[in-house]
Amino acid sequence: MTVFLVIIALALLAVTGWQLSKIFELSKGPGADSTQIANDNDNRKQARYMLWFMIFLYVGMAYSFWKWSKLYLPEAASEHGSQVDTLMFISIAIIMIVQVLTQALLHWFAYKYQGKKGNKALFFADNDKLEFIWTIIPVITLAGLIIYGLFTWSDIMNIDEDSDPIVIEIYAKQFSWQARYAGEDNTLGKANVRFIEGRNNVGLDESDPYGDDDKITTELHLPVNKPVLFKFRSQDVLHSAYFPHFRAQMNVVPGMVTQFGFTPSITTAEMRDSEYMVDKVQTINEIRKENSEILRAEGEMPLDPYEFDYFIACNKICGEAHYNMQMKIVVETQEEYDAWLSEQATFGEFMEN
Amino acid sequence: MSALATAPAHDHHDDHGHHHKQTFITKYIFSTDHKMISKQYLITGIIMGIVGIMMSVLFRMQLAWPEESFAIFEALLGKWAPDGVMTPSIYLALVTIHGTIMVFFVLTAGLSGTFSNLLIPLQIGARDMASGFLNMLSYWLFFLSSVIMLSSLFIESGPANAGWTIYPPLSALPQAIGGSGLGMTLWLVSLAIFIASSLLGSLNYIVTVLNLRTKGMSMTRLPLTIWAFFVTAIIGVVSFPVLLSAALLLIMDRSFGTSFFLSDIYISGEVLSHQGGSPVLFEHLFWFLGHPEVYIVILPAMGIVSEVMATNARKPIFGYRAMVASILAIAFLSTIVWGHHMFVSGMNPFLGSVFTFTTLLIAIPSAVKAFNWITTLWKGNLQMNPAMLFSIGFVSTFITGGLTGIILGDSTLDINVHDTYFVIAHFHLVMGISAIYGLLAGVYHWFPKMYGRMMNKNLGYVHFWVTAVGAYGVFFPMHFIGLAGLPRRYYTNTAFPYFDDLADVNVIITVFALITAAVQVVFLWNFFASIFYGRKATQNPWNATTLEWTTPVEHIHGNWPGEIPSVYRWPYDYSKTNEDGEYVIKGQDFVPQNVPLQENEEELNH
Numbered sequence: 001m002t003v004f005l006v007i008i009a010l011a012l013l014a015v016t017g018w019q020l021s022k023i024f025e026l027s028k029g030p031g032a033d034s035t036q037i038a039n040d041n042d043n044r045k046q047a048r049y050m051l052w053f054m055i056f057l058y059v060g061m062a063y064s065f066w067k068w069s070k071l072y073l074p075e076a077a078s079e080h081g082s083q084v085d086t087l088m089f090i091s092i093a094i095i096m097i098v099q100v101l102t103q104a105l106l107h108w109f110a111y112k113y114q115g116k117k118g119n120k121a122l123f124f125a126d127n128d129k130l131e132f133i134w135t136i137i138p139v140i141t142l143a144g145l146i147i148y149g150l151f152t153w154s155d156i157m158n159i160d161e162d163s164d165p166i167v168i169e170i171y172a173k174q175f176s177w178q179a180r181y182a183g184e185d186n187t188l189g190k191a192n193v194r195f196i197e198g199r200n201n202v203g204l205d206e207s208d209p210y211g212d213d214d215k216i217t218t219e220l221h222l223p224v225n226k227p228v229l230f231k232f233r234s235q236d237v238l239h240s241a242y243f244p245h246f247r248a249q250m251n252v253v254p255g256m257v258t259q260f261g262f263t264p265s266i267t268t269a270e271m272r273d274s275e276y277m278v279d280k281v282q283t284i285n286e287i288r289k290e291n292s293e294i295l296r297a298e299g300e301m302p303l304d305p306y307e308f309d310y311f312i313a314c315n316k317i318c319g320e321a322h323y324n325m326q327m328k329i330v331v332e333t334q335e336e337y338d339a340w341l342s343e344q345a346t347f348g349e350f351m352e353n
Numbered sequence: 354m355s356a357l358a359t360a361p362a363h364d365h366h367d368d369h370g371h372h373h374k375q376t377f378i379t380k381y382i383f384s385t386d387h388k389m390i391s392k393q394y395l396i397t398g399i400i401m402g403i404v405g406i407m408m409s410v411l412f413r414m415q416l417a418w419p420e421e422s423f424a425i426f427e428a429l430l431g432k433w434a435p436d437g438v439m440t441p442s443i444y445l446a447l448v449t450i451h452g453t454i455m456v457f458f459v460l461t462a463g464l465s466g467t468f469s470n471l472l473i474p475l476q477i478g479a480r481d482m483a484s485g486f487l488n489m490l491s492y493w494l495f496f497l498s499s500v501i502m503l504s505s506l507f508i509e510s511g512p513a514n515a516g517w518t519i520y521p522p523l524s525a526l527p528q529a530i531g532g533s534g535l536g537m538t539l540w541l542v543s544l545a546i547f548i549a550s551s552l553l554g555s556l557n558y559i560v561t562v563l564n565l566r567t568k569g570m571s572m573t574r575l576p577l578t579i580w581a582f583f584v585t586a587i588i589g590v591v592s593f594p595v596l597l598s599a600a601l602l603l604i605m606d607r608s609f610g611t612s613f614f615l616s617d618i619y620i621s622g623e624v625l626s627h628q629g630g631s632p633v634l635f636e637h638l639f640w641f642l643g644h645p646e647v648y649i650v651i652l653p654a655m656g657i658v659s660e661v662m663a664t665n666a667r668k669p670i671f672g673y674r675a676m677v678a679s680i681l682a683i684a685f686l687s688t689i690v691w692g693h694h695m696f697v698s699g700m701n702p703f704l705g706s707v708f709t710f711t712t713l714l715i716a717i718p719s720a721v722k723a724f725n726w727i728t729t730l731w732k733g734n735l736q737m738n739p740a741m742l743f744s745i746g747f748v749s750t751f752i753t754g755g756l757t758g759i760i761l762g763d764s765t766l767d768i769n770v771h772d773t774y775f776v777i778a779h780f781h782l783v784m785g786i787s788a789i790y791g792l793l794a795g796v797y798h799w800f801p802k803m804y805g806r807m808m809n810k811n812l813g814y815v816h817f818w819v820t821a822v823g824a825y826g827v828f829f830p831m832h833f834i835g836l837a838g839l840p841r842r843y844y845t846n847t848a849f850p851y852f853d854d855l856a857d858v859n860v861i862i863t864v865f866a867l868i869t870a871a872v873q874v875v876f877l878w879n880f881f882a883s884i885f886y887g888r889k890a891t892q893n894p895w896n897a898t899t900l901e902w903t904t905p906v907e908h909i910h911g912n913w914p915g916e917i918p919s920v921y922r923w924p925y926d927y928s929k930t931n932e933d934g935e936y937v938i939k940g941q942d943f944v945p946q947n948v949p950l951q952e953n954e955e956e957l958n959h
Contacts, residue, residue, distance in 0.1 A: 244838030255616025
């Protein structure tokens, strides 16, 4: 594929070069008109290109949607996510309608009203009615979008503490993530970077009894359909905890605790079995197989086959290895979650060992 | 006001005949003539543009063919590309400096500096800027800041690489990333000087527009270019000082142990003493400039496009008053929307709601402008000069890029596309490509005024069409990989097998980027060759109405050899007819601003 595209690029460049040389010749020759101001001939030609460009634009947009809309993330794996997606689809539909109409008008007018000697343009300087119409239409459309957006936003951001969410701290540092479960008491122990010492690498206050039963892990496990409240803490620079599949993201800011809450609604196993993911993983594995063959030919290690897992990616530039700061997320049933959690050592046990 | 303004200018005219002879240095280097200064801005901007675009070509190659070895990397990046493979640290540096150069040095100084300087005195009918000396100083500070920025590329620890937004703590701590040492110091010094330059320039523009308009040039008779430059200068004066304060506080945090932006940091095995600062404060200060900045970039382009489009459509710009009102509305709103860059920064979600509201409001004046441009084309007599093509291209990319702003400005939707390639696609189309098109439209249109020669139109056509196709080819597909959740500023995406199926889209984008960058050579050739060998220009090649075309082709100090022309009408009397359907001036489809009202001519509001 890559080789193919490179060949296309080279071919296009060659065509460009050839066309350029032709133009250079034209530009030097004793052309009929050398004022360098567009004449009727230029107007006609360029207007026609405008039409071709419009076609290119529409074909290009249609092709992109046909080929790449499947790249859109899979069905949201959190309860609020479907609201986000609905709003996203409404917004995309609206902007594509506007896009198609306005680009058509723009390029069509550019073609239709191409200049010709002797033609008279219409002296048309003002029209209050028209301007009122195209002020009021965006006002109404945007008002709708704003209202929908704001309701959804406050739904997402105002965390309902009464629903008794599981409290989990996401701890960020260059270039890894850790999760801290609040334990039996569902209360996180106090922490500050000034307590970091030896094995206590997230800076828990050892004198705080709430911290004793906290559990620190390097994988994030979540029970399905239970609200979770994440508290984010960073020990060095800004990071951003991006959970694309859950339509969730929050910056992680040194010196303060930020938060985001959501309820995972699809387990990892269910997501792996979804039609979308089966397809995607198959495509990815075909690509990886191809790449592995190239690697093998060069005497290097082939790539492992891929299996889908949710992840947190760092999405705020945080240093050289920013591109590889990730943590695996597993969404599972309550039983699986309980079993996994019970295997994890509490902070107290961890410090004693 | 105008009577006051013409009196001293007239004095100047009187001693025009016998002022001392200029040496090479006073004419070409330390010139106080606004026309020469505008050329200096343009050429410096073009050189910075070449550097900035080359950088994007390099990191696009890395993104398409991650960690492959290229001879060009080894040649240009030296120790930062051992065996021709780009390192993550230089990748981030390229991204950082590309952003900085393009936003500040090319699109702020190169665009606004060039055309404000060239057009403000010429279009309002003034001999020069209010202060020629400050104007010269402004250019030389810009030059100095460019030199410092470029010199940071050659230092041992590498240039700044914490992103062009330089969020602390990353930008404050050399332990966190190599470029935050001397590289970041130079970046901050360069920007501080740049801000001083920008402020001197802006104050000069404001004063000149307010005080030096010729007789009859009321504010409602100003060409839209001048309105745009004037309002741009005001936004600059309001917001650039805030960036300066952010930069100063950051310098103090870095060098003097203060804690404005730093708190609770443990890095390379030790706890830092900083306590109580907040990086979110920096984000507020940064975006208080950062967002108006995109309008500082786009408003001059809008002004240029309005002017070029009316001239080449042989029609008045549709809705002049609405255009002015929307420039003012955009300028006002631009200062109260900065928070939309910070929806997920950890600030109070209620603020997010407020900023969503103000942000989506800004779509209204923008939509009005787009519709007005389209209507300006309707029933015109379109002269397809290269400048006109770039203006039409501007409207196209401005719409495409602007529409996705509705998604990003909505806090709910921003959660999931924040800092992904969707953002890159959005802002490159709406303020990168569009502003570049505005800049290019301006260069093609006013080249005859700047250099007294014409640029080659056929090369202009090639330049436009390849660029237009290429720009969409680069940025339209980028929306889709953004919606797929691909974060920006990743050295390579191979660490996430989940993104493996986006690799071929990245290759397509890079191929288009290479072609688009290559075709800019045609422009450079056309530009520099035409300076020396272009066909001699006539006084008013595009049959335009504005005052700059009443000056002689040969530049003279003071612009007009005789008295400054007076103005009797607005600048958009194109194809104006009398009741009998004849043009106001027989056989001529335009009436220059300095032509008094004709017999039988219907007087309009301007």
